[in-house]
Amino acid sequence: MSTPLRGKDAQSLDLSGLNLMQDDDAVQADEPPPKITIAREKVLEEAKQALQGDSDKRAVNLVVIGHVDAGKSTLMGRLLYELGKMDEKKRVANERASGKIGKSSFSWAWEFDGTSEERERGITMDVASQIMNTPHRQITILDAPGHKDFIPNMISGASQADCALLVVDAATGEFEAGFDRGGQTREHLLLVRSLGVGQVVVAVNKLDQVEWSQARYEEICSLLRPFLVQSGFQPSKTRFVPVGAMAGINLVKREGPEAEPLNVWYKGPTLVDYLDELEPPTRDITAPLRFPISNVFKGQASGTAVVGRVCSGLVQVGERLRVLPGDETAVVRMIDSEGDSLQWAAAGSSVTLYLTSIDPVHLNIGSVLCPPSAVIPLARSFSARIIVFDIQVPITTGASIELFHHSRDVPASITKLIATIDRATGTVIKANPRVLTKSASAEVQITLRTSAYSGPATIVQPIPLEPFSVNKEMGRVLIRRGGETIAAGVVMDILSS
Amino acid sequence: MKLNGKHIDKNGAGYVNLRPEDDEDMWHLYNLIQVGDHVRAPAIRRVQNVSATGSTESHRVRLNLTLEVTRVEWAPARAAGEATAVTDNANPNAQQTSTAGLSISGRVVVENQYVKMGAFHTLDIEANRDVRIEKDEGGWDSIALARVEEACVPGRGAEVAAVVCGEGSAVFCLLSQNMTVILQRLEVPIPRKMAANSSVHEKGLQRFYSQLYASFLRLIPYSNPSIRAIVIASPGWVRDSVFDYIMQEANRTGNKALLGVRQKFVKVHVTSPHVHSLVEVLKSPEIATQLKETKFAREGIMLDKFFKMLGTDEMRAWYGPDHVALAADRGAIGTLLISDELFRASDPAVRKKYVELVEDVRQKGAEVLIFSSMHESGQQLNQLTGIAAILTFPLDVEVVEAEEREAKEEEERRKLEAAEAAATE
Numbered sequence: 001m002s003t004p005l006r007g008k009d010a011q012s013l014d015l016s017g018l019n020l021m022q023d024d025d026a027v028q029a030d031e032p033p034p035k036i037t038i039a040r041e042k043v044l045e046e047a048k049q050a051l052q053g054d055s056d057k058r059a060v061n062l063v064v065i066g067h068v069d070a071g072k073s074t075l076m077g078r079l080l081y082e083l084g085k086m087d088e089k090k091r092v093a094n095e096r097a098s099g100k101i102g103k104s105s106f107s108w109a110w111e112f113d114g115t116s117e118e119r120e121r122g123i124t125m126d127v128a129s130q131i132m133n134t135p136h137r138q139i140t141i142l143d144a145p146g147h148k149d150f151i152p153n154m155i156s157g158a159s160q161a162d163c164a165l166l167v168v169d170a171a172t173g174e175f176e177a178g179f180d181r182g183g184q185t186r187e188h189l190l191l192v193r194s195l196g197v198g199q200v201v202v203a204v205n206k207l208d209q210v211e212w213s214q215a216r217y218e219e220i221c222s223l224l225r226p227f228l229v230q231s232g233f234q235p236s237k238t239r240f241v242p243v244g245a246m247a248g249i250n251l252v253k254r255e256g257p258e259a260e261p262l263n264v265w266y267k268g269p270t271l272v273d274y275l276d277e278l279e280p281p282t283r284d285i286t287a288p289l290r291f292p293i294s295n296v297f298k299g300q301a302s303g304t305a306v307v308g309r310v311c312s313g314l315v316q317v318g319e320r321l322r323v324l325p326g327d328e329t330a331v332v333r334m335i336d337s338e339g340d341s342l343q344w345a346a347a348g349s350s351v352t353l354y355l356t357s358i359d360p361v362h363l364n365i366g367s368v369l370c371p372p373s374a375v376i377p378l379a380r381s382f383s384a385r386i387i388v389f390d391i392q393v394p395i396t397t398g399a400s401i402e403l404f405h406h407s408r409d410v411p412a413s414i415t416k417l418i419a420t421i422d423r424a425t426g427t428v429i430k431a432n433p434r435v436l437t438k439s440a441s442a443e444v445q446i447t448l449r450t451s452a453y454s455g456p457a458t459i460v461q462p463i464p465l466e467p468f469s470v471n472k473e474m475g476r477v478l479i480r481r482g483g484e485t486i487a488a489g490v491v492m493d494i495l496s497s
Numbered sequence: 498m499k500l501n502g503k504h505i506d507k508n509g510a511g512y513v514n515l516r517p518e519d520d521e522d523m524w525h526l527y528n529l530i531q532v533g534d535h536v537r538a539p540a541i542r543r544v545q546n547v548s549a550t551g552s553t554e555s556h557r558v559r560l561n562l563t564l565e566v567t568r569v570e571w572a573p574a575r576a577a578g579e580a581t582a583v584t585d586n587a588n589p590n591a592q593q594t595s596t597a598g599l600s601i602s603g604r605v606v607v608e609n610q611y612v613k614m615g616a617f618h619t620l621d622i623e624a625n626r627d628v629r630i631e632k633d634e635g636g637w638d639s640i641a642l643a644r645v646e647e648a649c650v651p652g653r654g655a656e657v658a659a660v661v662c663g664e665g666s667a668v669f670c671l672l673s674q675n676m677t678v679i680l681q682r683l684e685v686p687i688p689r690k691m692a693a694n695s696s697v698h699e700k701g702l703q704r705f706y707s708q709l710y711a712s713f714l715r716l717i718p719y720s721n722p723s724i725r726a727i728v729i730a731s732p733g734w735v736r737d738s739v740f741d742y743i744m745q746e747a748n749r750t751g752n753k754a755l756l757g758v759r760q761k762f763v764k765v766h767v768t769s770p771h772v773h774s775l776v777e778v779l780k781s782p783e784i785a786t787q788l789k790e791t792k793f794a795r796e797g798i799m800l801d802k803f804f805k806m807l808g809t810d811e812m813r814a815w816y817g818p819d820h821v822a823l824a825a826d827r828g829a830i831g832t833l834l835i836s837d838e839l840f841r842a843s844d845p846a847v848r849k850k851y852v853e854l855v856e857d858v859r860q861k862g863a864e865v866l867i868f869s870s871m872h873e874s875g876q877q878l879n880q881l882t883g884i885a886a887i888l889t890f891p892l893d894v895e896v897v898e899a900e901e902r903e904a905k906e907e908e909e910r911r912k913l914e915a916a917e918a919a920a921t922e
Contacts, residue, residue, distance in 0.1 A: 114695035117734070125733065126690045149732040149768075153689075297688035297697050364686065393808035396816065398880025400773050411771040413880050434894065435807065449773075482777070483732070483768030 034333055036318035038343060043316050047285050047346040057138045059349055060278045061309065063161035063197070065154070065188035067178025068146035070169040071205045073109035073124050075245035076143050079271070082252040085132050086111055108246065112143045125150050127157030127294075129350065131338045134276040140350045146184050148483060155191060155478060156294055156407040160309040160350060163199040163278045164192045168220060170242075171209045175220055179227075181390070187485055189231050190389060194488030195476055198281070199237045200228065201274045208244040212261035217242050239274045242266055283347035288374035289313030289321070290466075290474050291353070292406040296363045303333050304360040306369070308407075309350045311473035313371075316344035321355075321369045323362055324464045325378055330358035330369075366408030368464040368474075376474065378462035379494040381447040383418065384477060386489030388442065394435040395444075395486065403446060404478040408463055414479075416445035436487075443492065446477075467491050498522040498648040501627055505637045512631040513645055517624055520597040524675050524871060525648040526622060526630075527571045527599050529641055532843050535631040536601055537563040538620045544611045558611050562618055563629075564603035572598040573678070573871065598622075638852045640840055640867070657788070658717045659728040659778060660709075662735050663770025665701070667709050669716045670775065674792055676871035677775065680716040683708060706742040713743060719761070720754040726787055727758065730765040730778050740764055763787075775873045776800070796874045799834060799866055803885050812891035817882045823897050825858055829888040833858045833865045836875055836883035840867075851884075863889075 051058075064072045080086045090111070098107040103122050106113070112128040113119055124145040131140050142161055144154040158164070168175055168185060178185040189200070202224060210216045221240050228238050242262060243250045249259045252272045295307035315321070319332050334354040335342040345351045355363070370376050388395060395414060403412040419428045423441040436442050448460045468475030468490035479487040498517055505511030512535075517523055530536060540562045545555040599622040608614045622628060632641075657672040665687040669680040685708055687701035713719075719727060729736045740762060747755040765781045767774035778784055779797035788794040806814040815824050818839075824830050835855065842848045855865050868875035878885065 115690050115698055116695070117738075118690075121734070128690060147733075152769075295689040295691070296686065297691075365689070391808075393804050394811070396804075396807065396881055398877070398882070400877055400880065402769050402771065409769075411769075411773055415880075435811065480769075 034318045034331070036316065038316065040316075043314060043344045044285065047314055047344065051283055051285070051346065051348075057133065057136060058280050059138045059140065060163055060280050061140045061142065061161045061348070061350055062163050062165055062275070062278070063142045063144055063158045063192060064165045064167060065144050065158070065184075065192060066146055066167035067169065067174075067184040067188075068123065068148070069174075070146060070167045070178060070185075071245045072146060072167045073112040073128075073143050074106070075108075075167055075203060075205060075243065075251075076130070076141055077108035077111035078245050078248050079251050080111055080130060080132055081108070082248055083132050083134070083272070085130070105246075123147055126153045129157075134272055136276050137278060139275060139278070144188070146188075148184055148187075151184075151187070151191075151480070151483075151485070152404065152409050154188065155195070155404050155409075158188075158192045158195050158197070159292075159406045159476075160294065161192065161195070161197055162281050162348070163201070164189075164197045165275070166200055166202045167205050167245075168202065168224070170204050170207045170216055170220060174206070175223075179223065186227070189228065189233075190488070191478065191485060193232050194387075194478060196472065198233065199278055200233055201239045201241065201271070201278075202228075203245075203271055204240065204242045205245050207242050207262070208247060208249070208258075212242075212244075212264075214265045241268070241271050241274055243271055280348060284312045284471075285314055285346045287312040287347075287471060289315050289369065289371050290376060290471060291315060291321075291369035292408075292464075292474075293363065293365055293367050293369065294407040296360065296365055298360065299354050303354045303356045304358065304363055305336075305352050305354050306363055307350075307352050308369075310345050310347050312347045312471055314344055314346050315351075315353065315369075317342075320372060322372045322375055323358070324368050324370060324376055325461055326362050326367070328358055328362040329372060330355040330363075366406065366463070368406075376464040376466055377494050379448075379465040379491075380460060380462045381415070381445065381495040382465060383443060383445050383492045383495060384489040385421065385441070385443050385492055386479065386487040387423070388436050388438055388440045388487045389485060391438050391484070391486045394437045396435050399481065400449065401446075401486070402480045403448070403463075404480060405463060405465060405476075406474075410463060411449045412446050413449050414444050415447040418443040418445060444489075445495070446479075465491055465494060467493060498525060500645065500649045502629075503645075505642075508634045509637040510632060510634040511637060512629055513637075514627055514629045515645070515648070516627050517622065519624065520678070521673055521675050522624070522648060523597045523599045523622065524571070524869070525644060526628065527569060528837055528841060529644060530566060530569050530601060530630055531632070531636070531841075531845070531848070532566050532568070533633070533845070534566050534636065535563055535606060536566055536603070536620065537561055537607075537629040537631070538601075538622060539626050540618060540620050542612060542618065560609065560611060562605055562609075562612065562620065563607040564601060564618060564620060565606045566601055566603045568602040570600045570602070572600075573676075635849070638849070639856055640852050656721075656723050657726050657728060657784070658719065658724055659730060659775060660713065660717070660739070661767065661770060661772060661774050661778070662709070662729070662731045662739055664733070664735055665705055666770050667705075667712070667739075668770075668772050669712060670772070671717075672775070672793060672872070675869040677873060679772065681712055683712055702738075706739065709739060710743055710746050714752075714755075719758050724758075724761065726763050726784065727761050728763050728765055728778055728784065730767045730774060731770060732766070732768055736764045736766075773873055773877070776877065779874070793869070793872055793874070796834075796866055796868050796872065799832060799887075800868075800874045800878060802832075803834060803887055806887055810891060812893055813888040814885070815888060815892075815894065816885035818884050820894060821884050821886045822854060823901065824886055824888055824892060825854055827892065827897070828861050829890055829892055830858050830861070830863045830886045831889040832887040833863055834868060834878055834885045834887075835865065836868045836870050836878045838870045838875075838879055839883050 064076055066072050094110040095107045098104050098110055106122045113124050118125050128143045142157040144157045177183055204217055204220050247258050250270050254263055290311040291308050293306045293308045297305050299305040317332055320329050322329050332353055333356045335345050336352040368376050397417055399414045401412055403410050417433050419431045420433050421441045422429055450460045466474040475491040477489050498515055501516055502514035517526055541557050541559050543555055544558050545553055547553050600619050602619040605612050605616045605618055659670045661668045665685050667683040671678045685705040688697045690698045729740050763783050765778050765783055767777040776797050779794050780801050803814055815821055839851045840848055859865050868878045870879050
């Protein structure tokens with residue numbers, strides 16, 4: 001043989017150049033996934049006790065809604081301060097910084113409006129959440145944006161809520177602007193009701209701007225009451241309370257000279273008293289876990305953090321979870337709630353899960369975590385029973401819409417109008433209607449839209465959905481078109497495509 | 498497209514020689530060629546020869562083939578992210594090359610020295626090569642001829658580049674007279690804001706802007722004079738931030754070409770970050786005034802008008818082939834909206850029906866708009882059965898249907914009576 005033998009070393013050198021033999025350091029560095037430390041039955045038992053027990057504080061998720069500039073963020077910022085959740089130092093810092101850019105009136109809202117753009121514009125753009133403690137409740141506040149362009153974010157927040165706090169602006173003309181057609185007071189109320197929220201506290205804000213006029217307060221209440229009933233809120237579950245958010249009047253207490261004009265005619269409970277009475281709904285902890293992801297970010301340590309609310313079932317540390325849509329699984333390394341590390345979290349709790357053994361690219365906002373043994377179905381097409389809102393342009397077959405489900409927002413179209421239904425009895429009024437006009441109830445077929453223009457259709461990614469009869473929380477959808485919510489509905493059947 | 502020769506007799510039979518030049522022309526050809534037509538185009542065919550000893554040799558021959566069409570397939574230009582990159586990345590501002598594909602399958606009907614009669618072949622239509630389309634009697638109807646004419650008008654139409662964006666998502670599109678091409682979809686995960694710290698969110702936003710800028714430079718032929726407007730559309734204020742970022746980067750890098758077209762940028766508010774917001778872009782006052790004479794802007798405005806009419810006066814907005822035909826019978830149609838998809842029906846009888854409908858409606862003085870299904874407005878019309886009409890006077894669908902039924906029953910009764918009369922005689 002004329003060619004010199006290439007030594008084994010040379011060969012392995014070549015191979016090492018290809019990185020074939022190399023150990024993947026990144027994987028090695030990851031700590032081994034934690035083991036399940038507590039038996040499932042025991043967790044279930046504990047969770048049941050926690051939900052029934054009155055000794056512990058019961059957890060409620062509260063979404064704050066209302067027209068743009070009603071003072072939602074300001075009210076919540078001030079409330080946190082009154083409850084001692086925000087310290088003096090932070091208040092002073094916010095006050096000084098907001099004064100510097102000439103927006104001192106927004107200083108209370110800065111607690112929630114964290115991004116520079118929000119602060120500059122003085123408007124909430126995305127949902128912020130904070131936890132506050134009242135004597136008997138632990139309340140997770142979701143401060144929703146009021147501006148109509150950010151309703152997708154508001155829906156994402158509202159779908160995590162059990163109760164709602166509606167803030168209305170009492171100033172002359174302002175309440176009307178929010179309550180008239182196209183105002184967000186109406187749309188938000190309809191949205192939260194359609195997403196399953198039954199209890200609402202109405203805070204009539206900025207009464208100080210109308211000299212604490214009782215007549216104005218009564219007028220607003222009398223305008224709102226019929227609308228609330230009409231939207232499906234029971235009068236026994238609605239409360240009204242006059243407040244002045246900037247000065248902090250009637251949030252926790254009514255004291256001092258500024259509150260005098262209110263004390264003259266208002267003797268009822270304060271806002272916090274009402275919030276303390278909110279009833280958490282019954283939670284389904286025996287159903288399979290459903291955890292829709294509303295935010296993904298990189299954790300401080302290794303792993304990826306996902307934020308969301310446990311819709312049903314239980315999650316515990318060490319559990320392996322499937323991410324849908326997709327084929328990936330992840331292991332729960334840690335469950336975090338307001339800085340406290342938990343062993344488990346049950347339906348209804350808003351938590352941050354730290355996941356390992358997964359590439360973060362597979363975790364998207366809108367994905368759902370579930371146990372590998374009971375995965376949520378994926379749908380491209382489904383039938384739904386919808387209630388049409390007050391719309392100008394009727395819904396026709398093939399109408400292009402945006403479909404909202406938890407934090408997900410996808411283009412879709414109404415492919416078939418199956419029937420219009422009598423809302424009270426559920427009987428079919430007319431099969432195959434030509435159009436759906438306002439306030440109709442109907443059964444329709446909705447199909448996700450492919451994005452390609454003619455030619456070979458690209459396959460559209462299905463979304464996780466469950467029929468309402470199986471899981472209430474995962475079976476509610478909202479339908480929007482042209483920046484307007486046109487209908488809300490529940491999923492009846494998932495159609496195989 | 499260039500028209501190189503045309504011979505059509507009074508019965509609508511004959512041929513047309515065309516030379517396609519870009520994607521749009523391919524789309525026109527796709528709409529012209531029907532099953533059953535004879536198409537002659539250059540092709541490359543592998544020819545196998547068996548020698549006397551039984552060994553085979555094969556070679557490729559370039560030749561002209563004439564097929565009797567059995568299938569026409571259209572592959573729209575692919576977004577860069579979806580398929581392999583097809584655009585010339587090095588020089589995006591050069592003349593755009595054709596990327597859409599059109600393939601025509603069928604049996605060879607003209608024999609030559611290499612290919613036998615009846616052999617199957619699939620032609621890939623290429624740009625700048627002549628194509629000859631031959632149709633039988635009645636094949637060249639008014640719609641087809643109008644399309645040939647329209648396709649051959651030089652320097653037609655405006656092109657608009659649009660970026661529809663939301664927080665963390667952007668879609669780059671190019672709109673021309675007859676089609677919307679989606680160049681790329683960009684999705685950057687942005688962690689949502691958290692009360693405590695907003696830096697992750699802002700970092701994500703920065704990453705999004707810089708990726709968007711890079712894609713913008715690569716995909717949008719901004720310095721091309723045929724681009725009339727560059728639209729940045731979004732809900733919220735993303736469009737302002739995006740525009741500011743683009744201008745700031747152009748300034749920083751000294752991109753004179755980009756700075757020079759600053760006045761072509763238009764910021765439009767839309768309600769959702771999805772592609773179907775393009776309809777809203779087209780009907781926004783900023784764009785509508787600039788493009789009001791173009792066909793695709795008109796389509797968008799008319800479709801919007803139809804939907805509005807459906808809301809305000811349901812009896813003057815009809816859709817669905819049967820209903821529209823009834824309205825046409827009554828001479829009620831003011832504007833007919835019809836999708837080109839209906840004319841591509843493989844059954845010539847169906848096509849003929851629609852051609853007749855269009856001719857009839859036109860004759861009565863109504864406006865007819867043939868929507869391109871490569872546009873968002875056309876897609877929406879397709880979803881709505883592909884045909885719709887705005888009527889000049891209100892007609893109740895139910896009443897008209899009842900009338901039709903009565904007329905039919907009447908006719909049957911008459912027939913029956915006639916038959917009875919015949920029987921008794």
